Every structure is written in structure tokens, then in C-alpha cells.
Amino acid sequence: MTIKETVLTNNLQHLFVKGSFGIEKEGLRTDLKGNLALTPHPEAFGNRKHHPYIQTDFSESQLELVTPPHETLQEQYQWLKALHDVVNRTLDKDEFVWPFSMPNRLPKEEAIPIIDVSDKSEIEYREQLASKYGKKKQMISGVHFNFSFTEEFIEALAQDHLTEEETADLCNEMYLKMSRNFLRYQWLLTYLFGASPVSDDTYSAEESNTYFRSIRNSPLGYHNTFSNKVSYQSIRQYAEDIETLVDDKTLIEEREYYGASRLRGKGKMVRDLISKGTRYVEFRSFDINPLDSLGFSYEQSQFTHLFLLTMIWMERDHSDKEIEEGAQMNKATALENPFEPSQFKKEGIEILNLMSETASELKMEDSYHQVIEKAESLLENPEQTLSAKIVTELKKGKSHIQYGIELGQQYKQTSFEKPFLLNGFQEMEMSTQLLLFDALKMGVETSVLDYNDQFLKLSYTNKVEYVRNGNMTSKDTYISHWIMANKTVTKKVLKNAGYQVPGGEEFTSEQQALDHFVLFRDKPIVIKPKSTNYGIGISIFKKPASLDGYTEAVRLAFQEDAQILVEEYIEGTEYRFFVINDKVEAVLLRQPANVIGNGSDTIEELISEKNKHPYRGVKHRAPLEKIKMGEIEQLMLKEQGYSFDSILEKGKQVFLRENSNISTGGDSIDMTDEMHDSYKQIAVDMAKALEVKVTGLDLIVPDINKPSASDHPGYVVIEANFNPAMHMHAFVQKGSGRNLSEKVITMLYPSIELS
């Protein structure tokens, strides 16, 4: 039975159309003038020895982004987007990623830097490649599309209990057929997606006005000239042919075999494929799409996926000779004029028809049909192909270099529009997005175990850690969470440990609270429900309360909760101390929503201007919230003798809210460096007393310059928060942002190598 028949007989269509997808995308680091950046690989990306996502290929300047395998293209693109954000935001401000397959402005051959890594054999291999092919050819960059069927599908195919070996044979036969037909028909992909029509003078001295579909896929690009020496008719032959090429020194190592389809297995050696089977196939012929910020569009991936499925689904199959013919057709296509129709157009239409049938028979999503329609249109209209579009733009008078600078800079810029979000993961909590960003950057292997729960699995040098909500980890204990979740318990623990907590009492009845009035009658006090946080039911007496005032406030508080707290009121400013791993990594002052006059604008105009700040958004999708112009703000202005229409004198600050919450338009001001160290030490010691590694402590400190001392504690601690927000420290209205998520990672992996 053919695979197709097995799938149909067993009703496995829905599993057949699933896959495990991975993309590897190279890209040259480039300076602002379009030259190859000669700087070292950024240290912020950590150690390349461990990095699963951000690597270098031949050259120190040649970035390679590797997405982890995922079962849907959607997920695949989440990671591809995220990796682009990570790279764009982390690269030196004077560098960007070159958007073309054909290189940027290269220096002289000898000045092109080979990778500088600790493994000497890796460098040696590149040096051999350099002397064999020349360095410049190695600088051509591309996209590899990795595909395998899911384990579920393999399992379902093998459900009549095949042996391990029989399953390996089955996989090999599937992927070999896919490869044979791919190699035979790859020219169509080059026609559609070829995107390397020209090169810079520094790549090739030959002056030429000729445009191509794909220099990279052409004999002018970088090819093994011996791909016809490897058979795809059986796995044994495939493996032995590659081994022979190594034995007779045609290849330096097996990995030098750059066939457009490369079978990959569990083991490192090609021979392992025979016994263990093919696990996935690397398709390597894709140019970088310079018109997509990710270098390969989602539609291209969809088309490629369907193309690959069709390669199995079709009845046709091909001999090695026909494969070689396919390779020639691909080269011929690559050398075609982008504006001319394909010389193989008729076959192209056939293939698209087969793809269309495949999609229908497999009941694939509509979008798959749409990409076929698009391809049909491109076969009819060559001027719409990628290569033709690029040439059209160049013909307006731009050089390859100029165009590359323009596109590359533009793509980099998009990653800075909302620097607090991580493209691909924008639906997650901001703190989790920040942590993901740093994990990807630093080379920590990461997967999302549960999106709704913000549950990540991290792994670095095989040490697994789990993180929930950005900073809930194995480093904190179960009980410390519960201590902080209970304000009274927190206060008892901190007080017992000798820290300044507001004096006060918890009451469970009005009478009980009234009986204790004497304790409070000569002090400023706060009366509040035990369990609310939002200001409801809270009364503040900055001067000692009268019995009447006290009685009324107690009554109000009991309307909100069955337990109330009467606490000393401490005058002074409240600061959030963010403690991670026994260190205060950030101190934040939050100010109520406010504007400062300029002598000409109305308050409404000032608000509107302030709200334009990129950090201000709505509904917790940004580190700061836009200031509202509602009733509360209006009332607050009125009390101060203003309206939204008042023109505010220059330098005059007007508050629009009493409360300093960020969620009601408050400002965040970083005070990490300004806060006296003695208070930071106290915060660290309190975290230790609570036996907690990550906490946000709210302290009132009347004078941050006057050191705390035994006869002048100079602070009082109001609250200890578990799972404190990190984003509000990272992106502040004023002062330096503090990267706390990175500190979470270094807490989990102290050995991680940092810049």
C-alpha cells in the first residue's frame, strides 16, 4: 500500500497534514553603511556552545536564527517573530541584519572573519571551506525549512505494531519519496520564491546588468558540484554515497553535503539513518525573502508545507536521473530573467493542480488554497514574483546596498515600536514576555507548557527549571508565598524579626475596635478592611482622630470586610523595592497621574501629549496606562481650581488622581540609584526574614538620603508582594529601566555566561 492509500484507508488525513516545523535563517550583521559588520558576535547572546536559537554559521558576522521544532506553523512563526525581536533589540545600535541572501558590502576576502568559537575543530572546518570555496560564497545566506511528520502520525501509521526497524524503513521511504519529488520539482519554488537577482560588486567583480531569479540557486551561487553523486533511491545508497564522497576527500566531512534536501536522523552520522530512520528533512534551497521582515513569509511556509505533502501524495516518483534533471531545471530557472515567464510553466501548472487536489483531498484550510491561487497568478505574471519586484525597485535607481539598508533598518525599527512586548507572544502577561525575551537572548531553551497559566519550562545545560508568571520559581518556598498572601502573618513575621511595621491592631467587631480607641487617639492612623487593596473602605487620619471620626471610619471599614486593621499612619513617600536573589535590583517611585504646564497648552492638550508616549497603553498591554479624562480626574482638577480647559503655567505640576497606581495613569520613576543603600540592605534583610528570593516590598521612606540607623529606622514596611510585576521597572516614565527578568534567569542559572 502506498502512503496515500494507508492514510485514506485508515482515515489519517488530519494527522498527515500536521507536521513538525523548524526554520533556520541566516543573516549578515551589517553596519549603517551597508558594510559587513566586523565586530564580534554580541556577548549578550551568551555562549554559542549552548545557544539553541541564536548561532553563527560560517562567519562571525553571519547570524543564524534557529526556531525550535513546533507542531503548527502558527507556533513556528511565534518563535521566528520573537527571535527577530530579540536579535533586533539586542544588536548594537549601529548594526542591523542584512535582509538579502546575497551579501552586503564585503571587505577583502582575508578580512571576512570566520567564526570565533572555543571549539577549534569548528574553526578548522570553516578554514577548509574557505580555502575550498572562497569566503565570499560562504557569505551567501539562506533559509532552511525543516519538516517532519508528527510522532502521532508515525504512531498511527505503525499502529499494526511494526517493529522499530520496520518503522524506520517506513519513515525512510516516506521522506525519500518526498525528497525525490522535491528535487525534481524544486524549480517551481525557485521561480516563485527566488529573491537573489543581483549581488554587490564586492561579491563578484564581474560587472553585469543581467538580473536573475536566484543567483544563490544558480551556478553563480554556492553549490556542491557533486549533488548528482548521491542517490535518493534507497537510504542505504544515500548514506553510502555520502560516505564515499568523504572517503575520496570530495567532502571534508559528511555535513559538507549541501543537497537541496538533506535527510536527518537521530545520530550524528548519515549511516545511522539506515537503522534508526529519518527523523526530519532539511530543505535548503530557499532565498531570504527581503520583502518580509522575518525573511520567509507565513504564506511561503504554507505553500512549502503543501508542496512537500504533495510530493508524497502524488503518484509520480523519480529516478536519480530525473532528479538530476530537476537540479538542472532549478539552475536554469535560477538564471532566468525575472520578468520572463518560466520555461517550465506548463509543468508548474500541473504541480499546482496536484497541490490543489491534495489540499482538497486532505480537507486542508482555505488559506492553503489561497497560496496556490497566488502561485498560479505568479506563474501568469512573472513581474509579480519576488525577484521581479526587487529588480523593479532597484531599477528606480537604488543600489542593492541602499535597498538592503532601507529594508534592514525598517525591519529593525519595527521591533522597537513596542519594546515591552515580544512579537509572537503578545497575548501573554508582560512579565512573561520579558522573561521569554531574555531566555531566548541568553540561550536558555524554553517552551510554553501552558499559555493561560503563563507556565514556562526552561532548560540550560540540561538543568530544567519551571517558571510561572515571570518570577514564580523553584527558588521560593511554598510557605513563603502563603506568608506574603496573608498581610497579618507577613506583619507578624517581619515584626518578630525586628523590622518596622506600622503599629496596629486587627479587630473583628466594631465594639472591639471602639474599645481600643485609646491606643490610637494620639497618633495619625489608617483604618482599613483587612483584605482589600484598592482603597475602598480606607480612612486616613493624618492628625489624631476624634472618637466620632474614628467610630465612623471603623463602621466604613467593616462594611468591606469582617476584619479590619487600625494601623499607625506613617507620613512619607512609598517606594517599591524589588528584591531578587538577596539583592535590590530596582526601586520605583509611583506618582499619581499628573501633567506639567508649559504656559501655552490646556490640561487636556497636556494629557493628550503625555498619552502619546509609547509606554502608555490601555488595559495592562503597556507598562504605563494612558491618563483618563473621567469624572474623578475632573473633580480632582475642580478641587484645585482647574478644568480640562485651563492653560497651565510653565513648570506647574497638577495631579489628576489621589492614588499613585500605574493602572490609573500614574508615573513610574526609577529611584534605584537615588535610594540610600541602608534601605536597600533592610529590604534584602526583610526578604531573608521572609525566606523569599523574589519579592516586591513597599516601604515608606520619608528621607531617602538620610541613612537608616538604630535610633532612626527611617522607614516602615507596608507590604510584601509575591509575584511582583517586573515590567513597570523595566519601562519607566523617568530614570533608567531595570531588566529584572534577566536577573530571574541568572538566579535560576548562576553559571550562565553574561556579557
Next chain:
Amino acid sequence: MTIKETVLTNNLQHLFVKGSFGIEKEGLRTDLKGNLALTPHPEAFGNRKHHPYIQTDFSESQLELVTPPHETLQEQYQWLKALHDVVNRTLDKDEFVWPFSMPNRLPKEEAIPIIDVSDKSEIEYREQLASKYGKKKQMISGVHFNFSFTEEFIEALAQDHLTEEETADLCNEMYLKMSRNFLRYQWLLTYLFGASPVSDDTYSAEESNTYFRSIRNSPLGYHNTFSNKVSYQSIRQYAEDIETLVDDKTLIEEREYYGASRLRGKGKMVRDLISKGTRYVEFRSFDINPLDSLGFSYEQSQFTHLFLLTMIWMERDHSDKEIEEGAQMNKATALENPFEPSQFKKEGIEILNLMSETASELKMEDSYHQVIEKAESLLENPEQTLSAKIVTELKKGKSHIQYGIELGQQYKQTSFEKPFLLNGFQEMEMSTQLLLFDALKMGVETSVLDYNDQFLKLSYTNKVEYVRNGNMTSKDTYISHWIMANKTVTKKVLKNAGYQVPGGEEFTSEQQALDHFVLFRDKPIVIKPKSTNYGIGISIFKKPASLDGYTEAVRLAFQEDAQILVEEYIEGTEYRFFVINDKVEAVLLRQPANVIGNGSDTIEELISEKNKHPYRGVKHRAPLEKIKMGEIEQLMLKEQGYSFDSILEKGKQVFLRENSNISTGGDSIDMTDEMHDSYKQIAVDMAKALEVKVTGLDLIVPDINKPSASDHPGYVVIEANFNPAMHMHAFVQKGSGRNLSEKVITMLYPSIELS
């Protein structure tokens, strides 16, 4: 200004009536024949060096229960009750606590064992006491009532900012006045509460038919004969007088001074009182009340509290000479015939009137007035006093020893009526009650930080640990909790670590689930909503499902949740493995509610009989729930061809429920010893994979005798529970109960010394 005036002027009445209360109660361990138990102090009570609650006094057989100081009498009694439960349930089954002050049947003088502790100086001191007073006198037991005002009150009194020394003076003067008047009027307490009318022949050879109010308070009891040599007029004089008694060898050590009122301070030496002030006062004249299971009734404590307040509140004050007079009046009262009126009745009425005024002026609870009324009645009716009541009982022909055995055994028995609850803390969760029990038993200092949150603070050799809900501790990590809280994440973690989890998939739409039917069509499966636990929306297909059956089950599951799981169904019995600290400490099998026939009773009668088991209760206030006779049970019987009226043949087991939950009347069967070790090892390893110290793992094990092996895993893990219930393992329907709370304590304090 007097204290009274200060209190009234400053409106401090409500603080004045508060206090910090502590009770120390001695009691001789006794064998079933009424003889002094000559066994060592039970090892289960741990090391007496650290034990804050369960101590010994003079003799190895003389238990001393010490309650921690608490701010209300209610709390005081919680601890007193709990300590009695702990002692009663822990003592050897052939021993009980003697309920009288006058000793049980004593052996010869030389056979009475002095305490056997590691500190030699403690033993030496007792040996000196023995040779000075004779051992038998030391065996008289009593109750000490410790009292101080609250820190709040002292703070409020000192609110015009007294120096530390002035505050010390103030406290000393208050407690001295309290002591002077107490000593002057103590005879009234002896009249009311005296309860040692007789002694056994082994205590005193003198044959006598005379009954007394209190042998213990009389010259026949155990007294220092030099109490008149210590002045209570100033703290300096008090301290120096005691020092002089030690210097001239009248006293062995300061602590030998056994005044009926003893001032206690911060330091160990009496001299420290001068500079640091009195912190509390020990009132030592109380006989054990044999008619109360705790040895001192709540009403006695209330009376004593009010009596002490009145001693300060009254204008009267007394010289040392008058105090000495008071001591003589107390001895005279002690020697009175219990059935005769007091010779000081008139003064007694005066004191009660003063107490009544005090209670009124301080607006104390009604119950305080009630205890005064009771006392008034006792002054009028001496035959109603404790001593007279005891004598009345003895006159019926019981010996002191017989009566003591009767009462002591009865009190011990009450602690076994509900052995899964801890008297005083019965409103807390059962697991927390069990933990409290073991903490008190093992000598871990314990306080309840929050009753509603089941939040305990433990301390042992100064190492503090917090526990919530019985087993949530610092030994588990924050993240392990969240892993277990998410079933899908738990499954992923366990599967990745190589354990057998039911194969299956999570689906988010009906279509998606239907598309995957092929994966399940040849296996038994369970289809269930992701987030429910109670059986709702779950379908089980023990034989492979038809597409129609599968479709319907998917639809039902989606009615309950937006995500569903389709999992392999594993045939076999489910066991709960309770892992603590890398060891399986209990394995439990839960069986659905059932009865077994005896050939004569109806099912209704069998249920009723089974429900009489003391472990069966309602609404989670017992380890097992009573079997209900509701519609579900009726239906289940009907399906098996029975009704509640059916008479069941002998040995026939009939189930009344499908589900095995304890909460619906299920049985708990301990299988810890029966389960093959290989599965226990797997459970331990899984807990390690989850990085958790306390977890309840639910495993299906088809054959508990056939060892797990690589080619026969023999189990599948269904769930990992955080904060698993402990009580259902401790009190089981069948098999041995397992004490898990003790294991929690030894996990927290590995150094704790155990029997």
C-alpha cells in the same frame, strides 16, 4: 494617682480587664490499680530539655503541663484542653493521670523516683529537696495560675513616655499590691476551691477520720515555713529577703521559695526584678480540681482573674504583718471541716461584694457576675464546695484511691471519643489538628498565626518553620505547587521524566477531538473535561468506543469545560501513595460505600450499624463519612436487584456507590505494607521528578504483588496532589493508621528526638 484612678481617667478599663494567662498543672502518672507509675517519662514526649509544654517536676512520674501564655482565658483553655488530649492519648494504655492533689498509692519513700534528666544539677537539687522535706510531700501536686497584664495595657499606662525604669517601678508596684492583697485574702480561694480533703495511707501513716478543706494548703501539706520572712512592701525588700534566705542556707536556691504569690521577671535571678520589673506573677495555692477533667475549671479561672483584678482595684492595702495574718487564715481555712461554714464568712462576703463592684465598674462580661453568685452560694452552703462534694462521694464507701481511679480513667477515656480531633482546636481542619497534636506531643513550640488560614508557626531549638493546612511548608517550592495545580503540566513533567502517564491528548474543540478519533479507536479510553474533578462530564469506555459513542462523550465533556482530555483508560485499582520527604509513608485504597451481609440484617440495618463507627461523621468533621441512604444509593441497589429492606446473605458485599470517594461514604483501607516496594520506589522517584517533598500520588496498579519492571511497568500515574489530606491515612476503616503529621514535623526538624 492610684492604678484605679489612672485606669478610670484614661479610660483604660477594657485593657485593664485583659491579661496574659498561663496555667501549670501537675499530675502523677498512675497505674490501673492506683499505684504511682514507676515507668520512665514517656519517650514519645521527646526531650524534656526543650519541651515547652510537657515537663516533669520533682518526680519522674510527676507530669507537669504548661500552657503557653495567651491573652484570653478562652485561648488558655484551648491549650489546656489540647495538652490533656495529647497526654491522655500518648500515655501507656495501663496508665492515667491522677486527678487529685494528694498522691495516689505511693511506694516506700526510697522507691519514689526523682526525675531522670540529663542535667545533673537538676537531679541534685531534687535530691536536696527530698532529704529536706521527704519525697512524699514533693508528690503533692497543684495548679499554678500565672497572670500578667497585657503589654498593650502597660504601654497605655506608660503613654506619657515613662523611662524603662519608671515603667519597671510601675509594674512592680502593681504586682506587689496584687500579691499583698492576694496573700491577705487567699483563704477565700481555699474555702471555695480547696479539694484535698483526704490522703491515702501511703502518704501519711496517721489513721484519721478527719476531713479537711485542703490538706495541701494546711500545715500537713507542703509549705516553706519561712514565707513570713519575705516582705511584699517593696521589690527591693522582696528580692533581698529571698537572697538572705539563700545566703543563710534556709533555701537551697532562690527557686525553692514557694510563696503563694511569686513575682517573676525577665532574668533568672530575683534581683533582676528591681531593674527590669515584674513581668508576671505565679499564684501557687490552687488544689487540683478532681471534678474537672482539666484539673481547674474555666469558671475557677474566671473567678481567679476577677479576684486578682479586685486585689488591685480595691482601696485596701496590707502590711507584711497583715499578710502573715492572711497566711494563718488560709491555714485555718484549710483545716476546717468541709461541711462547716467558714469562720471568715463575713469577710468573704465583703470580698465578693468588692469583686462584684469591680466587675461592674470594669463592665466585665456577665459570666464574671455569675461566678461571684456561685461563690456567694458556696459561702452559704459549704456542702456544695469542692472539698465537701468529694467527701460526700467518699462517704458512700469509696476509698480515695478508688475514687481517683474512677475519675482519672473517665477523663482519659474522653480523649478517645474522637481521637481524630484535638480538643480546643476542633474548628480547624483535621490535618492541622493532627499536626498540632504531634507538635505539642513532641515539644515543638507552636502558635496559631491565623485560624482561618490554618497557619501555624513552629519553633524548635529556635528554628522557626511555618506550616499551612497541615503540610504546606518551606520544604516545598513555590513552583512545584503550580506544577501540581495544572494537570496537563504535571503530566508533561512526569512523562518527560519517563513515568507512565495515561496516553492522551488535550483538545480545544469538538472538531479537533473528532479528527483524532483514530488515535483512540482501538483502546479503552476516558473522555473528561480538563478542569473538573468530580466525575461530571466524564465518560469511560472500557472497550474501544464507536465513533458515535466517542462523539457523544466529546460533546458531553465540552459542556463542562473549554478544554477536554481524551486519555487511555487503564483497568485496575487506584491507590493513593502519600510521599513525605522522599519516602512513601502510607498507601491507601479507597472503596466505594458498601456493606457486607450477615444473613439476618437488612441493608438499612447494616448501613446504620456501619455508620456507628466512631470514625464516621458528617461534613468532613471525621475521617470517614456516614453512608447516606439517598436516591443515588437507592438506584445503585435497585440496579443490583436490592432495596434498603433486602436482607443480605452472609459475606455478600454490596456497593452503594460507583465512586470511591471517602466523602460519599467510602471505606479507607491501609495498604502500606501490602504494596510491593517497587511501586513505592516509583512514587518516591516521581515526587523527586516533581521536586516536591509532600505529595499524594494516585496510581493505578493492577497487581500490587507483581513487581514493576522495565518490560512491565505495572502502573500508571493519574494525578499528583499538593496538600494531600493526612487524616484519611491516620484513621482508617481497615488496616493500620499512619501518622503522617509526625513525619511532617520530623521533615522540618530532622534532629528532633523521637521515641
